[in-house]
Amino acid sequence: MTEAELYTVYKGIYISNYFHTAQSLKYFNEFSFRPDDIIIATYPKSGTTWTQEIVPLIISGGDPASVETLPCWERVPFLEGTNASVYNLEDMPSPRVFSTHFLYDMMPPSFFEVKPRVINVMRNPKDVFTSAFHYSGMAAHMVNPGPQSEFLQKFLEGKVTYGSWFNHVKSWLNAEGNVMHISYEEMIMDLKDSVTRLALFLRKSLDEETIEKIADRCIFKNMKLNKMSNYSMFVPGHMDMTKSEFLRKGIAGDWKNQLTPAEAEYFDTVYKDKMKDVKYTFKWE
Template sequence: MSDLYLNYKGTLFPNMSTSVEDLAFVENEFQVLDDDIFNVTYPKSGTTWMIDILSLILKNGDPTWNKTVPNWDRAPWVETLGFAQKLKLCKEHPRLFTSHLPRHIFMKTFEDSKAKESRGVVLYTRLSYTPEYTVIYTIRDPKDTAVSLYYFSKMSAFYKDMESIDDCLKDYLFGNIPYGSWFNHVKGWMKMMGKDNFMFHTYEDLQRDLRGSVIKICTFLGKELDDKEIDSVVGNVSFKNMKENNMSNFTLLPTGYMDHEKSPFMRKGIVGDWKNHFTVTQNEYFDKIYKAEMQDFSVKFPWDTSINQ
């Protein structure tokens, strides 16, 4: 294992961004409030995009918060160094948090909030009883996620530099990277499907119909935004605007953490970039592993059609 990583209950984490003590605090001591909102993703699946979307929705489309406060302060990562202290500074309510944690080591108090299961599969509709914590889980085509992680490893001190796409896939497909296996992450979190406080959607949904996705998220959160406010959310989270917003693009971090000269954090923001990187052999191998891992998984994603042909 690289010195860059620590192992917590079988999952790797970057040493630069967390510690065993921080992870144990989150798992065992972090007290979840009933109106907390959790933006959960596997790395490079639209995390930053969703932070800005949720920040704007909570402020009724007003971009001031997004343009004046770094995203890591608007929606702190729960597994980062010193989170217990950062938690004391969270004055906004509802509190907005971000996490890449796999479901099996998420906070134990998470199960003790007032969450109730709905009687059917409800993805976008909140019921009218007492507010409860919510989880918005964004999933991205794992091939595009792998490519994005490859470039991220080039510019980020948190990850081992993956020398080639082939090198990346060897670690990625078997979970030998921070936050573990994409397959286990998705299958773990999707066990919440059917609970009214859980919403999942895909990065591809956001790309295909951003405005429609924003409206669905508003409905899920019980936020009523008018057309002008929704337009503001959509406009401010365009790739161009976020790439130019220093509060969103991570250029405020020292180069010792992220070197944007090697690769910009916000690189392309597109669907299907894996086609520009995978060889035929790599793609066939990826599909073989994907089919084996997801063969008993009932939910179908937009990319499943091409993989299962």
């Protein structure tokens, strides 16, 4: 199916009709935040599910029930998603944890008034592209990626769901308020240190043993076994995991196995142009 059939253009970007309705977007724009809310802001395929595993464990002091009793999309719901309005988010105990794939300037008015804490997770865009290419080929709500060269062009031009990676990352890097920036690569390199930093940002005091337990549980191969996080419980038939698992490899640098040398060089050229004014030092560079 085509973009016109599966996607809606909302504030200049493609969004999936499956995950977003006029009702859900209205609910999102009218949502009332609390000062102690926690938002996980990511461009798709940048470590969202991983962070949805780590943060509840930090908040609960390492209690495994925090990630074993609800699917990740319910324990850390997407505020702009179709199901947000039916989850009774107003009744969730504080601190509430939410996810969003929207850009900073797309957040609702209450967000800018209350200024809740935000964890902005970023990932090497070449790996984001690689993961998105596989995901688009197995998810029913996504337009089939087609030839890799064509999907690469769409990705670099932002003609994919949630728009341009470049615009998304820059929007959250320029965000005002209480924002922590962390990368997928930092979490890969030293998960224990990343958990420690996240706990500090979330003002949660954890002892060394608890931090180690959380880090061990959230190593990709261990998280992948959690049926509440690996999307094996998602809507039957919606994702064809015989083509690609939702939690696929969980590594950094897989783009080297995906992009041709010419594609990688072209990607670098576009990246340098789009990011030339960004001062932030990314861990993948």
